[in-house]
Amino acid sequence: MENVELLFLNIAKFIFNWLQSIGLSPLWADFVMLVIKFACIAGIVTVNILILIWLERKVSGFIQQRLGPNRLGPFGIFQTVADAIKLLTKEDIIPSRTDKFIFRTAPIFFIIISLMLYIVIPFGDGMQIVDLNIGVFYFLSVGSLATIAILMAGWGSNNKWSLLGAMRSVAQMITYEIPLAFSLLGIIMIAGSLRMSDIIAAQSNVWFILLQPIAFITYFIAATAELNRGPFDMPEAEQELTAGAYTEYTGMRWALFFLAEYTNLFAVSAIAATMFFGGWQGPFLPSWLWLPIKAYLIMMIFFWIKWTFPRIRMDHLMSFSWKVLIPISLANIILTGCGIHLFRWMGWW
């Protein structure tokens, strides 16, 4: 059991020692380890996406009383592989009137940002690439950069649908960034730290979902909007905007946007698991299994909501955030503050 728990840490230690034994200075060995860790993240992300897209198609099928992909491999598990091969070999169209540099860099920028989120995710006990002392702040600020990538895509495409989709997405993401940050503030006040490992340690007795249920709901709604997922998928609204900001993108360039959205989905769910569900803590199973299990359960709720609700209108979307979500999350912060003081005063905490 002990060995299973420490499996990845031991592998890392072994590689580190081996690197030093072949004559690398500790600094260089650290650098090589960072590269290896990044490669691991890339591997995790790719496998994850392949599973996630298949899962989403399956789940959507079950929700609509269909079977979903089931012809390629057992339960259609190779369907995504076929799609990936096809997308890789499609013609790469760059329309002549586009702003070429911005058009080309937008998808790369988007996927880099979503990969950067993985740096602060604690995958297990001590299995975090860097345990920043401003982990939550880093997550929020880097996550909101994705807006720029979508705006770049919309502007660079020189297409009215793209620009409209990008504008909507910017408005939506800026609006929902605020309740997203506010809903995490209550937790930071209780845990007294922005560091992920401290927040997880603070949940060793009770998960924060029990102390902050309202915050979880506001976080969840705001995250759905941040991820551009249904019922908030305004930027991609197919019926009105063709494919929104991505209208002009073909093949792999388009796929990069698609992949980045799923990458973000896992990152946001993993952070939700860390902040509200005790992170990698759990009985019996090793810590590096608990986080994916919790994150996947949260993602199931994302799928469930996406395939159950119709898309809501743009003005409703904005007014919902400004008139409902932000006041609720603000009230939650005040309540949390009062609660903390009450607990201290009564000497319970």
Place this chain on the structure above:
Amino acid sequence: MVLEKDDTEILAKNNIIVTTLEKMFNWGRAHSFWPLSYGCNCCPMEMMAAGAARFDIARYGYEVFRASPRQADLLVVAGPITLKMRPVVERVYEQMPEPKWVLAMGNCAISGGPFKDGYSVLPGADTLFKVDVYVPGCPPRPEGLFHGLLELKKQVQGKA
């Protein structure tokens, strides 16, 4: 340069990797046609039925209907092409990235169907571009559409 028979065999031997890679690409393409959401008249209703619970086009992995022609692989011409619609269809076809395929669904798309004597309807989609698979019927049932898609899959994999 004119190749002798022996030369081609030697070349074929040297290029064996390329051909198998091509096979893999075709396997991928054949199992993920993403149709463009396009249609006018009654055949699209059958196409929608094909996507819904009873028939479920998703089993073959062809359910990703894309609204933007830039991301679609397959143009299902469902219904008649009127003269007014003609420039739109042509343009949408041009906007799709290669490799792309066309499936003519229903008698209207094949020959003009019941409207073929009309003054405003094209006699078939193949007057505009190359059609890969014809699915006859007025309208064809969803099973018919599936049969056409599976025939197209065989074509793409070179097994037809």
